[in-house]
Amino acid sequence: MARIVGGLGVPHTPYFPRFAAAEGPDGEINRFFGKVRNELEKHNPDVILIIDTDHFNTFYFDNYPTFGIGCDDTFYGPVDDVALMPPRHIVSHKAMGLHIHRQLIGHEFDTALVTNYKVGHSVGVPFYFLTPDLNIPIIPIFLNGHLPPMPLAPRCYAFGKALREAIISWPDDIRVEVVGTGSFSLDVAGPQMFPGENYGVPDLPWAKHVIERMLAGDIEALLSEATEERMLAAGNVGGELLNWIAMIGAVANDKADWIDLQEIRGHAYGVWAAGGRQ
């Protein structure tokens, strides 16, 4: 039976590989990601699931699922011009993806099956920093945290719990890490940009508040506060908080071990120990 060995939350800014290279190994971005990577290496997973929001690279308005499961031996990306990370075929785990998809439908989450697919920076960039050799299979779990109507926060938490059951019902004795990725306050190319920049952090106090809730393990309060209106007020990709909420549900531990805040970008980097029955 598979075992969940921990949870992580990280951002996925497409410019980070280039910025990090410019800053050098002791720069801020490498320090934040390096600290999370150390924890990931201690968790020592055999497979990594990443709950992410696609930004028009896997999907488009033509067909934009609320929840989807990547089910293939490999996927290709990132396809959206991420400097220093040219697209490549990334190893996944088809049988386990299909198992998770089937199990979730059995638990009343009617996920979309996603196969023969490409991904963008929101899947690629976290692993540029976390597993640069891309030697651990990655299963993308797509959650719409971008285009209204987004799923409700309590629904995403319940999705995470169902995802957990799907993972641990996988018959092989393997170790699984669950990653949630995104920002709590970020406006990309929208009216709430900082002057002169291509992004803005419209509501840093909200990001700090979210982090406080996560450090306190006060998930019920967070679920009631994280309405679509509230999240979008914090930026046009503020709904990516839902990816973290689903991750917390999967890890079965509402309380983060630690979370670092990168104020200038409204980004958070956090780690959760595995909880619940195994």
Added chain:
Amino acid sequence: MSIYAVNRMCHQLMHDKNHRYAMQNYPEQVVARLDLTDEERQAVLAGDVGKLYMLGANAFLLGYLTRFEVLGLSLPVYNERMRAMAGKTPITDF
């Protein structure tokens, strides 16, 4: 409502290098072929991203216009035009 075509034009800047080159070098020809209203067509050719945003275009996709510097949309120009829309509520088509 053809804001779909505006979004698609932006989207293809990322994923179709021929389209990107065409928009960078002879945008009038590309835009003439798109299924747009007159209002949208004028706004696209003028690089009026604030207007396009208010008509329902997606900001994330509009951002590709400045990422690839088409229609005169250097970052300072794009930034100023988009920020002028702060606090306003755009039409939502999706």
